[in-house]
Amino acid sequence: MGSNLKTNNSYTAIPEMPIPFQVEIEFSNICNAKCMACPRYDMPTPGFMKIEILEQIINHYKKAKEYLNWDDLPEVIISGGGEPLLNKQALSFINKITDAGFSTSLTTNGSAIDGEMAKKLANSNLEIIFISFWGIEQQEYENSMKLNFYKNLERVLTLAEECKKTNKTIFVKWVRVPELKSSDYEIEIFWEKHGIKTINGYHSIWNRGGLLEKTKLPKDSFDGQLPDTNRRIWCSDLYFSDAFNWRGDCVLCCCNYFTSNQIIVGNILVDKPEDFIARKNKILNERPIPKMCQTCKLPRTSRAMRLTGRIFKHLSLEDQKILTQY
Numbered sequence: 001m002g003s004n005l006k007t008n009n010s011y012t013a014i015p016e017m018p019i020p021f022q023v024e025i026e027f028s029n030i031c032n033a034k035c036m037a038c039p040r041y042d043m044p045t046p047g048f049m050k051i052e053i054l055e056q057i058i059n060h061y062k063k064a065k066e067y068l069n070w071d072d073l074p075e076v077i078i079s080g081g082g083e084p085l086l087n088k089q090a091l092s093f094i095n096k097i098t099d100a101g102f103s104t105s106l107t108t109n110g111s112a113i114d115g116e117m118a119k120k121l122a123n124s125n126l127e128i129i130f131i132s133f134w135g136i137e138q139q140e141y142e143n144s145m146k147l148n149f150y151k152n153l154e155r156v157l158t159l160a161e162e163c164k165k166t167n168k169t170i171f172v173k174w175v176r177v178p179e180l181k182s183s184d185y186e187i188e189i190f191w192e193k194h195g196i197k198t199i200n201g202y203h204s205i206w207n208r209g210g211l212l213e214k215t216k217l218p219k220d221s222f223d224g225q226l227p228d229t230n231r232r233i234w235c236s237d238l239y240f241s242d243a244f245n246w247r248g249d250c251v252l253c254c255c256n257y258f259t260s261n262q263i264i265v266g267n268i269l270v271d272k273p274e275d276f277i278a279r280k281n282k283i284l285n286e287r288p289i290p291k292m293c294q295t296c297k298l299p300r301t302s303r304a305m306r307l308t309g310r311i312f313k314h315l316s317l318e319d320q321k322i323l324t325q326y
Contacts, residue, residue, distance in 0.1 A: 014233070014308075014319045018280040019070070021307055022241040024254050025049075025057060025097075026080020027087040029246055033109050034146035035134065036177040039211035039258045040081075044245070048087045051096075053248040056268045058100045064273035072310070076104040080245065081257030085112035091120050098125035105130060111147055113155045122162035129163070130199075131156055134174040136182050136190040143179040160196050172196055176203040178218065202302070209255035210295025224297035225326045229289055233322060235296075236304035238280060244268060250276055252283070255296060263290055300326045 028048045031040065065073055076097050078084050085108050087093065097104050105128040106121070113121065121129060133156060135141035138149040156172070163170050172191050174180065182190075188198050204223030205212065212222065227234040237253045245251055245262065250271070252263040265279050283290065304323040305312055312320065 014311075014315065014322065017277050018239045018284065019068075019277065020061075020074045020240060020242040021310060022077060023057070023061065023074045023102075024077040024079055024241065024243040025054070026082065026243075026245045026257060027078060027084040027090055027093060029081040029257060030086055031082040031109075032086065032111055032147070033083065033132075035132070035175070036144055036179065036215070036217065037175045037205045037212065039208070039215060041214060042211075042260050043081065043258065044260045044262060046082075047246050048089075049093070049246040049248075051089060051093070053244075053246070053268060054093050054096060056248065057244055058097065058102075060268055060273060061102075062100065068273060073100075073102050074242070076102040077107065078104065079107040079254070080243075082246075083109055083112065085117070091117065091124070094121075094124055094126060103127050107132065109133070109145065109147065110152050110156045110159065113159050115158055118155070118159040118162040121159060122166045122168050124168075126168070129159070129168065129170040131159075131170060131172045132174065133172050134177065135180050136187050140180050140182060144175075144177050156196070157194060160194060164195065170196060171199050173199045174203060175205055176221070177205065178221065202299070204299070206299065207295070207297040209253075209259065209292040210297070211255065211258050211292070213295065222297055224299045225301075226295070226297055227289065227293055227300070228326055229287060231322070231326075232284075233304075234284070234289065235293060235298075236300065236307050236323060237298065238284060238293075240304075240307040242276065252290065252292075255292065255298075259292065261292075263292075 026049065029043060030046045061073055064070060084090055084106060094106065104126055106126055107130040109132045134144035141149040160170060174187065191198050205217060205221050206224055207222040233239045243251050243254045243256065245257060248268040250265040251257065252265065256262050266276050301324045308323060
């Protein structure tokens with residue numbers, strides 16, 4: 001992206017320094033669900049993001065694009081360690097982000113979506129709305145997420161009807177926890193009948209930051225690879241994405257939302273874009289790597305391709321291997 005890219009042969013190569021193609025923003029770390037594959041046993045202090053924090057994040061990346069000569073603004077993912085729509089300012093926050101020119105998606109469990117909010121979300125400038133809905137039978141859903149199946153199904157279907165009117169794309173996604181007995185095919189057909197798309201694949205449990213080791217989940221249900229510290233880019237999430245908690249701290253990565261021992265790269269109120277980049281580069285080059293990273297199992301190849309999607313096809317074969325061959 002811009003002047004941050006080096007060149008080898010005729011292809012655009014990977015950035016010399018960490019640079020975010022994706023920014024995840026946490027409106028709140030409070031959640032009304034208790035999903036089996038969410039390590040919420042050691043969450044940081046609960047709270048809600050304030051407007052001044054969000055405005056600083058927006059300004060941070062708009063300035064970074066100008067001063068660091070980035071080609072594009074990073075994509076924004078509204079998610080974090082909690083349910084974003086529990087923040088009463090969530091809708092106005094979404095509008096601020098999209099009005100600033102960021103391609104933006106929302107991940108929600110749907111439990112806070114009443115009829116009025118469904119209309120507003122459908123008429124927003126969100127690119128995609130992802131609904132976490134684990135199961136199509138009452139028992140498997142309620143055992144997996146500890147939310148009311150019928151109430152939330154009605155909310156999701158209401159949102160879907162509103163989104164049809166505005167051609168807004170919504171996807172249902174789930175995680176293959178032991179309580180979820182329905183097959184992928186059955187789930188896909190269920191939502192297809194309601195005119196809702198599903199995400200194929202990516203249903204396995206990620207042992208994010210190694211934090212699921214303390215849960216009752218069977219260890220053989222985890223998917224992904226440990227980081228290879230012989231690699232220059234041993235974690236594409238750390239290299240190509242930023243993650244902000246509700247306080248405005250840039251944390252190590254999206255896995256870091258779920259522990260009170262958060263590794264803080266910087267704070268949006270006091271640090272400049274180049275500060276975040278320099279500190280991340282230091283973390284990437286230091287050995288040993290952070291303790292939580294040593295036990296973190298992610299589907300690293302697919303994550304790398306997802307995060308670098310806008311440049312991946314332009315990379316040399318050598319650089320593609322650097323990113324994806326773990």
